Amino acid sequence: xxxxxxxxxxxxxxxxxxxxxxxxxxxxxxxxxxxxxxxxxxxxxxxxxxxxxxxxxxxxxxxxxxxxxxxxxxxxxxxxxxxxxxxxxxxxxxx
Numbered sequence: 096x097x098x099x100x101x102x103x104x105x106x107x108x109x110x111x112x113x114x115x116x117x118x119x120x121x122x123x124x125x126x127x128x129x130x131x132x133x134x135x136x137x138x139x140x141x142x143x144x145x146x147x148x149x150x151x152x153x154x155x156x157x158x159x160x161x162x163x164x165x166x167x168x169x170x171x172x173x174x175x176x177x178x179x180x181x182x183x184x185x186x187x188x189x190x
Contacts, residue, residue: 105169108162117159120152127152 127149132141142149 103169105162105166108166110163110166113159113162113166117156117163120156120159124149124152124156 127145128142130141132138
């Protein structure tokens with residue numbers, strides 16, 4: 096998302112993909128939180144056991160939200176012609 100911030104454009108990025116990923120991560124997080132713990136297992140132990148998956152899905156969801164805000168902010172932005180042709184790794188003579 097830093098490249099999009101620099102260009103002030105989200106051209107070439109599929110919002111549909113981010114919408115589907117956001118839906119998937121939201122539903123996965125809800126499924127973990129709404130599932131009943133196993134008999135004899137406390138709710139705290141259940142959440143603690145599933146914490147890595149929750150952090151992963153909610154972490155990716157937070158990054159997707161940032162990209163969604165970029166889609167809204169830069170939807171009318173068009174990169175300048177020189178920015179599209181600039182070398183990503185610098186000129187060939189640079190060391």
